Amino acid sequence: MIDPFDTGSLRESILEAWSSSPTRLREDSASESDLVRGGYRDRLLTELAQNAADAAARAGVPGRLAVWTDGDGTVHVANTGAALDVSGVQALTALRASAKTAGDVGVGQFGVGFTAVRSVSDEVEVRSRQGGVVFSARRTLDALGRRGMSVPESGVPVLRLAWPVEVPPAAGFDTEILLTLRPEVDAESFASGFADEAVDLLLELEALDSIEIDGVVMTCIRTELDDTSTEVAIGARTWRQFTTPAARWLAPVVDGIPVPVHADVLRAPTRSDELLSLPALVIADVPMQPDRRRVLPGVSLNEVAHGYADFVASLPAASRVSFVPEVGFARSEVDGMLRDLIFGRLSCEPWLPGARGRDLVPERSNVVADAGEELVSVVVDVVPDLVTAALSGARHASALAAVGVHRIGLAGLAELLGGQHREPRWWQRLFDALAPLVVDGTAAEELAALPVPLADGRTVTGPRTTVIGSDASATVTWVRLVHPDAVSPLLTRLGAREATAFELLTDPALEAALDDLDWDDRDSVETLVHAVLALAGDAGELPGWLGGLPLEDEHGELRSADELLLPGAPLADLLVRDSPFGVLAPALVDRFGERALRAVGVGWGLSVVRDELPTGPDHDLDDEPAWWSSLSVEPDALVAVRDLDLVASDAWSEALTVLLDDPSTRAALTDRNGYTAWWLRRHARLHDRRPIEFRAPSDDTFAGLLDPLDHPRADELATVLSASECEDVDCARVLLRALADPERSPTPAVIARTHTLVATAVAEGRIEVSDIDPPDRVRTLGGIVVDASRALVIDKPWLASVVPPDVAVLSDMVTALALADVLDIRPASEGIGAEVLGVGRVSSWDREPGAVLACAVMGVPLPRGGLVIHRELVVRLTGAVSGEHSVPWWVTEDGTVHCTERWERPRGV
Incomplete structure (x- = not known):
């Protein structure tokens, strides 16, 4: 069999080393076992994907990774890119070494991480375009047996001995790894579990363009937005990526808007065990421990954090603040280091959206708490480096505070506004924009020092001292009148007083002005x-x-x-x-x-003087002290027509009409007890006489004594200017003069009524007798005027039958003595002496049927006292009236009643 990688020599050298040093065999076995159980647990796809990404990067081709299973329990992992070579085989068998070179940033092909295959398989075959190798626990065990070496307790180190393979990789791929799964590993569930990792791996390993799991392909599409930003799309999910020399920062995009993540881990480049609480995913070139789970101790993360502020600034303005880390406890030591560095960067670099459209440095910026767009647009020239209104709400307060933004409340804003010189319309916009923020008394109190422009051009501190008027009041200077163009409902809520024209014109400040x-x-x-x-x-x-x-x-x-x-x-x-x-x-x-x-x-x-709380006769009215002294009770209010003394004496008839026609003077005139009516009764002249000397044409109380008022509206005037009773001493004088005037022709009823009214006023204390000069002549019941010395006031009812009408002066019996006092004439009982002649029958009231019947008919109780009945009652009179007189009844000084037999109850008994 062709052995392009000279695996035979490698096996021989390794076996020789194990033979010469059994300790080395145990070390290799233990190391492989530790890596499988510890550092590379659950990282099989990650490590194989790293190898695939490294191969694609070496070859400069799009990286593709495919995973599929056979029915016999074999898992295939194939990739494109650089094929297996001698150095790669050596790295695979070295266990502690890697074929990574200086240009392999973040990944290492066939390095220590390949050990992860041992977590599922004891038979591993690597097929490549230039040849392949196989690792086998069975073959390694045979080789040890042939050398007479015993197997360590931790098992044989499978990945130390390699044998050549001539089978090429699957079509379309440059390398293929076959894993014969151990019996306890389920092939289908094992492969399907890779799907959950695939998305993360495509994000982390830029050299990979796609990952296929059992026929399902996930493709990563990277669209360059600018020199540093890229849009990354994997299936239906999208991220925004920002690249710095030391890291890549990614934010998920939802509905076109980057949104923060809540918890993740450091990716270097694949997921580590370093927990993070940052709002963005970070893939960084950070020195890691061999198992790539932890950062090496003492490593500086300053370069990683260096570009975070630029990343935030690259995001849409609406999303930026949400990428400030939440204030709270760090999830790990690395997280704490990164958070501190990021807060420092975010505080001093420009990225915060400003109200003027430019990015601000947070630690030099200000935000007006809860300000709306309108408020921000108004105060943007007042508050330096003002943050956009979208960030003024409470939900952003913690984030902005964490990066040093100064938060300005209502009180602070009011202070900043002090000394501002603006047009009134600007102030109105400000007040209207502030109104939604004044939700309670505390907020209102914070704005107590809010400047307010006045109609006179000044600007004062505090709405509570100001007054709001109408457009017509724009030129008012005696109060702190808010300029009409600055009026806003907010000012009223803050204590400004809304004043009507009447309130402004009755303000004491105007009187002082x-x-x-x-x-x-x-x-x-x-x-x-x-x-x-x-x-x-x-x-x-x-x-x-x-x-x-x-x-x-x-x-x-x-x-x-x-x-x-x-x-x-x-x-x-x-x-x-x-x-x-x-x-x-x-x-x-x-x-x-x-x-x-x-x-x-x-x-x-004629005009009217008004005083709601008069304290004395100090209103410059003619004869006012006299009117004031005539009152029994001081008035609660004064309404009086002034300048009455300037009316010409021959113009009063027309003047009275003018007073009645004007509603304001009419009200003063028709108050009979008021100053106006009082003055007119005494000082006005109609036909050279005062109004009090006339009577209403429709009132016959003093008919024949007083002339009816000759005026087109006489009845209206007479009700207040003339008298229908004797109400004061002036009226009494007028009536007594009229009674003494022989040219007058009152009826006996009017004469008696007038005397009674005068006497009643005296008896009730309305008139002091000392204020009246007794008349020289008086009018008797017979209608004639006689010397007062001849007249008698009938003060006892039985005297009426003996005093002649031409001498008798009559009022009711109750006031007879008061009338005698006023007129300074004798009561009849004092001017006449009487003696009852003859002897009558002595009886009592209850014995006389006629008396009982008369009292019953009249509904009065029976009198008490003596009763003497005469067949004819004759009295002998002496004094002002003399002679014998036959009378129906008489009462003697001892109270005994004398009457005739023809019974009729004596009146007055």
């Missing part, structure tokens, strides 16, 4: 006036102090608003000739409208 305004500074005056008038038209009723607003009159002079009248104002025709009012400049009316000007106090009709 008016007080401090320099009228000689025309620019300041114009600014404030225009700001106020721009709002006043929609503000409703405003406080009286706004009447101090300086406005130009028709002559160009500045005057307080409440000293001016609108052009054509009807009030101008009602005022006295020397009225202090001027006429407003028409240009202001054209610009701001009558409504705004009237709201700040410019006159049209």
Whole structure:
């Protein structure tokens, strides 16, 4: 048999060595056994694939590897590439040596790893284009027997002795290995298990283009993307590969996007036992122990990690941060070394997607926590080296922190924004973009120092001190008014106060600004006036102090608003000739409208003073102290028409109509107890008389005494300006003067009613008697006016029948004495003496049927006291009335009631 590799000489030298040194035989046996059981367990396909990749690389041809089984339990492993040669045979039989040369990076053909075949077979045949060899436990055992050598306890070293084979490899392949499986190894399951390893091997061994397992071909297609990046596709799976001088980094691609792995091992180039937690697969040229399971002690991994940042930078921007290793414990010593080196590289090299589109160095970069695209686009000029918005969320926070990115919260952002000078629209964009981040009170508090642009051009710190108005309030200067172009709902959530036109114009700050305004500074005056008038038209009723607003009159002079009248104002025709009012400049009316000007106090009709919490008569109203002192209780609010004292005396009829027509003055007028009605009752003049001297045409309470008010709206006015009762001393004086006027012709009922009303006011304390001068003349029940000295107030009901009507002054019996006090005339009981004549029948109320019947009919209880019944009752009177008088009943000083036999209950008993 042809022996191209001179295996006979190799066998002889090895057998000779074993014969001369039995220890060497035991060592070779033990070494092979250790490699099979330890270093190369479960690595059969890996080691054979490495041989195939090395052969393809040597030959410079596409590497193909095929595995199939025969029915007799033989496994075939064939590959393309360089054929078996002498050095390869020597390496196979040397056990501790390899045919790898300096150019064989990462693989070694037919080196120590070939020992892995012994894990499944004792009969191994290597067929190649230039010849083959076979390794056989049986033949080795025979050779030892012929030499008289005993077999070591660990068994014969099968891979030390080789015999020539002349059978060529399978068609299409350059080398074929046949493994006769031991009986305990199932050929079908053994070969099918290779399929799980095939994908990894195609990734790891670039020289291999395909692996076929029992007819199923897996092909690796590598597409170059650029100088360093390659797309690797194996079946339906794809990886993105980045190549550095010391390593290849691979990331699986899912739906076109590179995604991280969660756990793997170091591949050098095939899988080792060094556990890794890196997010990418790494295939590196790292010195390994002979079994290629562990890295040699003391090996530096710096070059391996050197290109990782470049690999991350080569990925799509959306995927990069996911390739920062997760913070946590390392899975192995090698993993810890690599992680530390990679974190260091990632921190100081540019790869992090920036908001401006360029890659940033993480340790010099900033990220605004949870910022959206809009917020990032707004603050990109404020925050240096700002990371893209896609990375601002919490899920990326740990990764960015691990590489030194500075994370800026809301408080930090507010601080960075301080001192910024931007257009109001920019601030509005900022506020709107910040709004989604303010989800609770803590977030709002962090933005407490957020700058806010004001309408006056300033920028202030903190929304809580600002006010939000309308477009019309853009020129407001007395409060911190947010510029209209910067208004955002966020400001309200952060404490800015939304203010209506009314709230702005009633703000104490405006009152203070008016007080401090320099009228000689025309620019300041114009600014404030225009700001106020721009709002006043929609503000409703405003406080009286706004009447101090300086406005130009028709002559160009500045005057307080409440000293001016609108052009054509009807009030101008009602005022006295020397009225202090001027006429407003028409240009202001054209610009701001009558409504705004009237709201700040410019006159049209009479204007109103308002004070929600008055503390005294300090409103510059005519005769105000007198009104204030007339009140029994201080008012809770003051609403009063001012300047009533400036109305001409002959213009009051028209003036009252104007007051009724204007809703604001009408409200003040119709409050009978208010200042306006009080003043008008006393000071206004209608037909040269005060309104209190008239009565409503529809009210007959004082008919014949007071004239009906002569005005188109008399009943409306009379309800507040005239009297239907005696409510105060002024009213009492008017009524008493009317009663004493002989030109008046009231009915007895009106006379009695009027006396009763006056007396009641005194009795109830509404009027002090000392405030009324007693009249010299009084009106009696008979309707005539007599000297007060002649009149008598009927204070006892039985006196009514003896006092003549032309002398009698009547009110009800309850107030008779009060009336006598007011009029300073005698009560009838004091001016008349009486004596009952004759003797009657003494009885009691309960004995008289007539008395009982009368009381029952009238629904009153029976009186108590003495009762004397006369057939005819006659009394003798002395004093103001004298003579004998026949009367129906009488009461003597001791309280005894005298009456006639014809029973009728005496009134008043």
